[in-house]
Amino acid sequence: MSTRRVRHVLLFALPLLFLAAAFYYPLLRLFREGVTEDGRFTLRFLSGVFTDPYFRRVIFFTSKQALWSTLLSIAIGLPWAYVLTKYRFPFKSTLRSLTIVPFVLPSITVAVGFILFFGNNGYFNQALMFLFGLESPPIRLLYSLPGIVLAHAFYNAPLVARMVNAQWEQIDPVYEENARALGAGRVRRFLGVTLPMLMPGLMTSSMLVFIFSFLSFPIALALGGAQFATIEVEIYTQFIVLFQQPTGSALAILEIFLSLLFTFGYILLEGRFTRPVGGGMRRETVPLFRWTWHKGLLWLFIASCAILYVGPLASVVVDSFTRQWAGRTILTLDWYASIFRPEYNALIGAAPLRSVINSLQTAAGAMLGALAVGGPIAFAVARGRFRGRRLFDTLVMAPLGVSSVALGAALLAAFLRPPLQIGSGWVAIVLAHTILAYPFVIRAVVPILEGLDRGPVEAARSLGATVWHAFIDVELPLIRRGLLVGAVLAFAISLGEMSATIMLARPEWKTMPLVVNDLRAARSFGGASAMSCLLMLATAVAFVVIERSGARMFGGTKWSKSA
Amino acid sequence: MRYLMMVVALLTSFLAACHAQDDRAPLVVYTYDSFASWGPAVSIERAFEGMYPADVQFVAVADSRSMLTRLLQERASGRQGADVFIGIEAADLARAQKLGLFLPLQSGDVPNLASVDATLLLDSTRSLIPYEHGYITFVYDSEQVETETLARTFEELLEPRYRKRIILEDPRMSSPGLSFLLWTIDRYGDPGYLDYWRQLMPNILTVAGSWGEAYDLFLAGEAPIVLSFSTDTAYCVIDQGSARHKVMLLENQGYRNIYFMGAVRGTEHLDWAIAFLDLVLSPSIQSLIPTTEWMFPANPEALLPVPFYQYAVTPPQPVMLPPEMIAANLDQWLRDWALVILGG
Numbered sequence: 027m028s029t030r031r032v033r034h035v036l037l038f039a040l041p042l043l044f045l046a047a048a049f050y051y052p053l054l055r056l057f058r059e060g061v062t063e064d065g066r067f068t069l070r071f072l073s074g075v076f077t078d079p080y081f082r083r084v085i086f087f088t089s090k091q092a093l094w095s096t097l098l099s100i101a102i103g104l105p106w107a108y109v110l111t112k113y114r115f116p117f118k119s120t121l122r123s124l125t126i127v128p129f130v131l132p133s134i135t136v137a138v139g140f141i142l143f144f145g146n147n148g149y150f151n152q153a154l155m156f157l158f159g160l161e162s163p164p165i166r167l168l169y170s171l172p173g174i175v176l177a178h179a180f181y182n183a184p185l186v187a188r189m190v191n192a193q194w195e196q197i198d199p200v201y202e203e204n205a206r207a208l209g210a211g212r213v214r215r216f217l218g219v220t221l222p223m224l225m226p227g228l229m230t231s232s233m234l235v236f237i238f239s240f241l242s243f244p245i246a247l248a249l250g251g252a253q254f255a256t257i258e259v260e261i262y263t264q265f266i267v268l269f270q271q272p273t274g275s276a277l278a279i280l281e282i283f284l285s286l287l288f289t290f291g292y293i294l295l296e297g298r299f300t301r302p303v304g305g306g307m308r309r310e311t312v313p314l315f316r317w318t319w320h321k322g323l324l325w326l327f328i329a330s331c332a333i334l335y336v337g338p339l340a341s342v343v344v345d346s347f348t349r350q351w352a353g354r355t356i357l358t359l360d361w362y363a364s365i366f367r368p369e370y371n372a373l374i375g376a377a378p379l380r381s382v383i384n385s386l387q388t389a390a391g392a393m394l395g396a397l398a399v400g401g402p403i404a405f406a407v408a409r410g411r412f413r414g415r416r417l418f419d420t421l422v423m424a425p426l427g428v429s430s431v432a433l434g435a436a437l438l439a440a441f442l443r444p445p446l447q448i449g450s451g452w453v454a455i456v457l458a459h460t461i462l463a464y465p466f467v468i469r470a471v472v473p474i475l476e477g478l479d480r481g482p483v484e485a486a487r488s489l490g491a492t493v494w495h496a497f498i499d500v501e502l503p504l505i506r507r508g509l510l511v512g513a514v515l516a517f518a519i520s521l522g523e524m525s526a527t528i529m530l531a532r533p534e535w536k537t538m539p540l541v542v543n544d545l546r547a548a549r550s551f552g553g554a555s556a557m558s559c560l561l562m563l564a565t566a567v568a569f570v571v572i573e574r575s576g577a578r579m580f581g582g583t584k585w586s587k588s589a
Numbered sequence: 590m591r592y593l594m595m596v597v598a599l600l601t602s603f604l605a606a607c608h609a610q611d612d613r614a615p616l617v618v619y620t621y622d623s624f625a626s627w628g629p630a631v632s633i634e635r636a637f638e639g640m641y642p643a644d645v646q647f648v649a650v651a652d653s654r655s656m657l658t659r660l661l662q663e664r665a666s667g668r669q670g671a672d673v674f675i676g677i678e679a680a681d682l683a684r685a686q687k688l689g690l691f692l693p694l695q696s697g698d699v700p701n702l703a704s705v706d707a708t709l710l711l712d713s714t715r716s717l718i719p720y721e722h723g724y725i726t727f728v729y730d731s732e733q734v735e736t737e738t739l740a741r742t743f744e745e746l747l748e749p750r751y752r753k754r755i756i757l758e759d760p761r762m763s764s765p766g767l768s769f770l771l772w773t774i775d776r777y778g779d780p781g782y783l784d785y786w787r788q789l790m791p792n793i794l795t796v797a798g799s800w801g802e803a804y805d806l807f808l809a810g811e812a813p814i815v816l817s818f819s820t821d822t823a824y825c826v827i828d829q830g831s832a833r834h835k836v837m838l839l840e841n842q843g844y845r846n847i848y849f850m851g852a853v854r855g856t857e858h859l860d861w862a863i864a865f866l867d868l869v870l871s872p873s874i875q876s877l878i879p880t881t882e883w884m885f886p887a888n889p890e891a892l893l894p895v896p897f898y899q900y901a902v903t904p905p906q907p908v909m910l911p912p913e914m915i916a917a918n919l920d921q922w923l924r925d926w927a928l929v930i931l932g933g
Contacts, residue, residue, distance in 0.1 A: 134801070141805055169795040247802070252927070265658065267919075353833065439662060533625070547652065548628070551805065
């Protein structure tokens with residue numbers, strides 16, 4: 027008994043010790059600058075931030091755009107989850123894997139895609155002007171709040187879709203069938219039966235989207251402009267342009283405080299919505315490509331999604347194959363040739379192709395790390411019965427709400443000082459990405475764990491299975507959808523991450539988004555598009571491979587025949 | 590589980606392979622991404638390694654300000670990251686000096702500095718020395734905007750015919766953006782510049798986050814005027830085979846920007862670091878600056894390629910605020926500017 031307890035404590039204590047050393051301690055060190063002056067405690071910087079009408083406006087705007095972005099992400103993500111759950115169609119599992127690709131794209135790529143496609147002079151407006159014989163562009167989305175909100179939805183709707191889809195497939199279909207037998211209509215069934223059971227997944231993903239949009243900045247500046255600057259832009263200005271660490275830290279403290287407040291509110295609410303939803307039953311799906319009239323709306327949705335996602339991404343692909351020469355647009359392979367050029371390899375120590383390998387290796391490492399750290403904590407949060415569990419749950423989500431500028435600095439400091447003196451390089455980047463990614467594992471697994479019907483596990487235990495065996499053979503397969511989504515999100519976070527990587531990377535460990543940035547800074551606009559296409563291709567393949575092998579790894583028992 | 594083991598095994602073997610060591614001593618150079626990836630870095634590296642038993646390592650994973658922040662953080666943690674830093678712009682000069690990150694150089698340490706134009710030598714302590722310079726100007730698409738009736742003054746830029754036709758950059762996030770803010774302060778004074786910006790607002794399509802984003806918008810045809818560099822026509826000729834993008838001078842001015850480099854305090858290879866700075870200023874390396882950095886070389890002995898010589902514009906009246914004045918006021922200027930942008 028006692029050895030088991032030791033094992034339990036170790037399982038939870040090790041990840042927490044790691045987080046304390048690599049994240050909380052350096053972050054608090056950095057934040058200390060926001061509340062001290064000449065070594066003495068002061069609230070001058072914090073109150074300066076609170077009382078300044080300018081900062082108040084920035085905070086208000088940041089919250090407003092995050093709220094709209096969350097609502098639009100749900101409006102797109104929820105029907106998307108519905109399609110993924112209810113219907114079957116060719117290449118469905120591949121499409122589900124690809125769903126998450128937009129989530130990892132560098133902001134530059136998305137900005138370029140949006141400009142080329144949704145710009146006043148973009149393909150979409152040009153097509154509409156041609157079709158309807160208009161004189162001026164009918165849709166003016168960019169340089170305004172709707173442009174930013176749409177871009178945030180572009181990024182985050184996939185997250186909502188994946189998390190809600192995982193929750194939905196967990197729901198035992200018998201509930202809906204009972205409701206149907208009792209005469210409830212389609213709408214009634216959804217609102218009264220399905221939606222309440224989906225709430226944990228929906229709320230979790232909404233919280234993640236809100237905090238993501240709250241902290242976003244390059245995309246807001248690129249598509250909205252300076253008047254749409256978020257708190258993060260101010261933090262960047264204070265830290266990196268003005269070298270004003272105290273004010274920057276004060277803003278970062280405010281930002282993380284607000285993020286954690288939202289998280290805490292969500293965690294309080296979450297408890298009310300959790301209910302057992304059955305577990306891992308196979309759902310019947312219906313073919314998508316069989317026409318019925320009520321599918322009209324569905325097809326309208328699918329068409330809009332196709333425009334939103336295929337439009338900008340295809341524009342980037344087109345951009346990577348064309349160039350301007352002597353006033354004409356010509357087809358070319360120059361950009362691809364340029365990113366594979368041998369001179370480039372020698373220059374920075376990491377050729378674009380090498381950066382593909384770098385990114386995938388780092389992301390694989392971060393994914394395993396995030397599962398190792400996030401998995402046990404998720405169990406502690408879902409199953410543990412200890413005082414302050416909600417506060418604990420909130421605090422372990424902190425990496426999500428921290429300013430990326432502050433985080434980069436804090437992680438650099440963490441890895442240069444004892445106790446975790448590993449310097450910069452691959453291990454440092456993987457650990458940094460692990461810290462950023464593990465909250466996603468927690469949020470993907472907890473709702474599923476809490477909604478899990480404990481029947482099968484208890485049955486296995488009563489038949490003589492050890493705790494360990496019951497966990498491996500019964501429980502793990504039951505929560506595999508959550509684990510898989512968590513793993514995929516962790517992988518995605520690592521692929522897209524830039525701020526911490528900038529602080530920690532050696533040139534030979536440059537990742538794909540950094541190379542895209544690089545090419546753009548060096549005026550190779552076509553090269554940046556070509557590299558973006560390479561990035562999309564590499565991540566798409568990676569996600570398909572992860573999900574295939576992940577499904578095979580967890581998919582062995584009778585409880586878990588894959589849908 | 591077997592998958593996991595395989596992945597872990599692969600990763601560890603890979604890590605081990607990475608630790609293969611080079612026995613030459615490293616000379617670590619922090620610089621910005623474009624300088625290393627397409628700039629003159631590789632030629633510098635080859636030349637330097639031919640002269641000294643050093644292993645030159647460029648660390649350039651972001652823009653120069655982010656790299657400077659990284660250097661600062663590393664110093665605060667007591668770990669020396671770099672021996673040489675390349676890429677501090679004039680507006681940051683006074684603030685960078687205050688941080689005490691760079692070693693003062695003796696006269697004669699860097700022989701090639703003797704041929705550099707005296708107007709570029711802003712740093713009296715000689716710890717930061719210039720290696721290139723350029724001018725921020727507006728650039729316009731000559732197929733969208735008539736050259737004959739082009740705005741020639743700041744006032745003409747306010748005319749309604751330019752409504753929503755100008756793309757600017759955010760001075761908080763971008764170097765050209767900051768240059769234009771300082772330029773308007775030079776022209777109208779403080780607080781007069783705020784009034785100018787208020788009147789300019791209707792003509793601004795957007796204030797983009799970076800030069801790259803602004804240029805993307807310009808290339809996509811979203812607006813015909815963009816805040817950019819006076820070398821853009823040369824770039825357009827060499828890269829796109831046409832002189833379609835032309836430089837637009839307001840009051841015959843351009844905001845001058847000078848870029849500096851220095852030896853980082855605490856370097857164990859000071860002699861190498863100094864020799865490295867001298868090499869960057871040598872005519873052969875300086876001749877690479879025009880078509881990789883799209884800037885003017887600091888050393889006038891450098892050779893300019895013909896299209897660059899022909900099309901790169903040197904504004905007759907360069908404008909530049911003193912770095913000390915910038916250091917003292919930037920915080921306030923940016924704040925007031927941001928309020929105007931928000932409609933205040």
